[in-house]
Amino acid sequence: MTQDPRPSKREETRRENERLILSAAEKVFAEAGFGGATMQLIADVAGLPKANLHYYFTTKEELYRRVVQDIFEIWLHAADSFDNAPDPATGIGAYIDAKMNISRHHPHGSKVWASEVMHGAPVIQDYLEGTLRDWTNGRIAAIQGWIDAGQMAPIDPRHLLYMLWATTQHYADFGHQVETLNNGAPLSDADWKLASDNIKTIILRGIGAA
Amino acid sequence: MTQDPRPSKREETRRENERLILSAAEKVFAEAGFGGATMQLIADVAGLPKANLHYYFTTKEELYRRVVQDIFEIWLHAADSFDNAPDPATGIGAYIDAKMNISRHHPHGSKVWASEVMHGAPVIQDYLEGTLRDWTNGRIAAIQGWIDAGQMAPIDPRHLLYMLWATTQHYADFGHQVETLNNGAPLSDADWKLASDNIKTIILRGIGAA
């Protein structure tokens, strides 16, 4: 027992409070947008006094930035499924599954990202021009490799990527519309599987990799 | 000259001012969201005093509702290309072209619609449950007809529709991201054609209608 267990009470409640605030902020920012969200509402959802929020996150923008960053991180990790795949059907299929899972289990985050980009990315423009651009160019090269190897049809890799993003994120960003057209009911397990399978079928066949 | 030419000065300026305000509002709502938009900014963009906006549109919400309604109208008309098509390649191909044209020439409107739906459609829920649901069911029946006639593969019509909406609207809603990944430059005529062709190729081949 010479090891230090270390989670001091201070650190623990700090972590817990940050988690509470970030979770509440993600929800409120997703539902109201940056401009429509209020620190008071986030505080209420988190169950903390407003002044306490400003202790952990000095400004509204700083809190918002953290929320967007966290989402971006998750979003990038979905690409792991993409890498080291032997062929497009495996790689792209796994990527679609991963992104659909994010849409299902992280819809708030997806909406915040969408909102941010739609409004001209005032807060995360540097990410778009840095990490995202690099990531994109990497995947474009990978797809081009598959095309050159004759494993799929010669479509434009960039627009294929946009198609993958658009189709999968639609189920998060436009989830409310999807649910309404599903007679107001959330998608069932079977619905989600049907959606994923349809997307994979159409795209993989469409790029000649099925 | 017994005919009444009728555009009295009053009506003319009224029409012109409403047009100015709606155009400015569309832009500002798209760039800042409902919560982030201010009547003062809309007034500045329109080149009118703020009090004048409240003369034509009593509340911010009323103005916003008009903007969303106008967009929905345009959006629905794009479906005309869908109808009376002899086969899926023609009908869906024309629909993709029409929606891509809207994304290119009406990006603000598309963003306002996306924002509204993402935030739970607080203002236009009745449209989703009424007009949109009817429209959707109609197209689903049309697609199912093509499937039954053996003109395309048996995919789920509903999710195919979502795919069409998602892929085409992506170029409006995420236009900023697309431009950034295009090295900060707007898409050229050739880029837009490439995008449309890619979408049509992949989807039409993907549903076995190519």
Next chain:
DNA sequence: ACACAAGCTGACCAAGCGGTCAAGAAAATT
């Protein structure tokens, strides 16, 4: 030419906003 209606707008207001702060409570360190 007149009178009435429609259109316009600067000045104003209550409400709600993001953010601050001083003073106290709780935990860690000595």
Next chain:
DNA sequence: AATTTTCTTGACCGCTTGGTCAGCTTGTGT
């Protein structure tokens, strides 16, 4: 047990917001 550091919070502040309104200008019908 004393002291220092971190955390917590109600009360508060300056500022912006959506919206109002009285008084003015402009257009229309007679």
